[in-house]
Amino acid sequence: MKQMRETRQESGRLTTVGGVRRAVRRLAGIHGVPAELRARLVVSVAAVAQDELAEGRGVRVSLAQAGAGETHGAGSALACVLAPVGTACEAGRREFDGLPLPATAAADGAAVWHLPPRTPGHGAATPPEGGTVPDDEAVHEELRAVLDRCDAVETEHRLLKEELEETNSGVLALYVQLEERDEQLRRAHGRMLRELEEALRPAPLDVSGLELAVHYAPAETDAPTGGDLYDWFRLPDGTVHITVVDALGHGVRSTGAALNVTQTVRTLALEGHPPGTIVERASEILASIDPQLLATVLLARVDPEGGEVLLANGSHPPALVVREDGTSSYLQVAGRGVGFPLPGSEDVLRARLAPGDLLVLYTDGLTESRKDPLEGEARLADSAARHRRRPIEEIPESIAGDMHTVVLHPDDTLALALRLPRG
CATH class of the missing domain: 1.20.5 (Single alpha-helices involved in coiled-coils or other helix-helix interfaces)
Structure with a gap:
């Protein structure tokens, strides 16, 4: 171990833990080690000495000013050394964990504690040389310091x-x-x-001989609408035109696409284009406005007086008709939607509604909430038949409530019901 400068205070050979404590306390008092730091040093040195004494080796304790080459960290000035007497320890084999005051192992196996510089006025009284009992005043001072x-x-x-x-x-x-x-x-x-x-929404439509109601719910609660949209208006010949659109996507962007479709269809219908040509013509017009637009479309023309219904379809779910006696069927029309390859309705389906008959137009969010369209269509037919005689304004929302008791696939939902009133 390197030499230390100035006066070196060293104990004799110590063989008991109590003797180690007394020696450390005496040497620390000589060098003015503060009471709290002294208490940590006494406990730490005694803990390490206990291992040496258990092996049958005596120990010596020394405390002195460290040399300039032995300082460890800013302000380190004092070093306390616990060295075995007789048999040297293997160099570097010792570890000192969990001590109140950290120690390092010297090359000869001694334990070294590097202390801050001496602070005048903070030392304890020196115990009598060779005393067998710890100095009460020093112990009490350490205890007070620890308690403070x-x-x-x-x-x-x-x-x-x-x-x-x-x-x-x-x-x-x-x-x-x-x-x-x-x-x-x-x-x-x-x-x-x-x-x-x-x-x-289009303005409410008040047509003698026809009852109309609609329910809409977006897939996203923070969006005003999605790609599902409807339009209804009366043509000059007295028939009512209804458009149901489901544009690809959700949120405001798809709303804009759906609006483009409904407004284009409205313009074409008012210009006199027949239902069977409108989907194809709308797709041609919108291709130059929004090339990315994809939308399914269902068109219905209803004659309130005679009950005749014309249906044209572009990739949209079929309309459902529920007769007054509760029987129901889907009105299938083949076709491809706006933006699809070869867009247009392949045919125009003609049907007739009798007083009390209910026609339901909807988007796939109504029937595919459980990810099974066929199962959804069966439940929709049952629900519409069950609610067919309720006030028309209650029917769409009641149907949506039945269909959405379990939602595995949230989507924008639109349900539109129309009925010829019974006399």
Whole structure:
């Protein structure tokens, strides 16, 4: 081990833990080691010495000013060394874990504690040379220092706890304010979306001899609408034209696409184009406006006086008719939608509604909520038959409620019902 500068204080051969404690306390008092640090040093040296003494080796304790080449970290000036007497330990084999004061192993197996510089006025009284009992004043001083440190830690912990409670109270108050603000924003957002949804709807249609009602629910609660849209209006000849569109996607972008389709169809219908040509012609027009647009389309022309219905279809789910006696059937028409290859309705289906008969037009979000379209169509027929005699304004929402008791595949949903009233 390297030599140390200045006066080196060293104990004789020690064979008991008590003797080690007394020796460390005496040497630490000579060098003015503060009481709290001295207490840590006494406990640490005694713990390491206990292992040596258990092996039958005596130990020596020394404390001195460290040489300039032996300082470890800023301000290290004193070194306490616990060295075995007689049999040297294997170099570097010792580890010192869990000590109140960290130690390092010297090359000869000694344990070394590097201490801060001596602080005048903080030393303890020196025990009598060769005494067998720890110096009461030094022990009491160490105990007071440790208790003072514990009190300081407890006070600091209490202050930190109080600060944390104040911080938590502030955070909680801020959280409540944010929740209130978020609720206000949600309400304002909801009002805006409802107004926007209402703006997208066509005006209510009041036609003698025909009852109409619709239910719409977006897949995303924060979106005013999706790609599902409808349009209805009366043509100059007295018939009612209905368009149901399902544009690819969700949210406002698909809403814009669906609006393009309904407005194009409305223009073509008012210009006098027959239902069988409208889907194809709308696809041709919209290809130059939005080449990415894909939408399924179902067109219905209804004569309120005679009950005749014309249906044209572009890749859309078929209309459902429920007769007054409860029997039902799907009105299938082949065709391909707007933006699809070879768009257009392959045929125009003609059907006739009698008083009390119910016609249901819808989008696939109604029948595919459980990911099985065929099972959905069967449930839709049962639900429509069950609700067919209710007031028309209640039927679409009642059907949607039946269909969405279990939702495995959320999607925009539109259900439109029309009925010829019974006399």
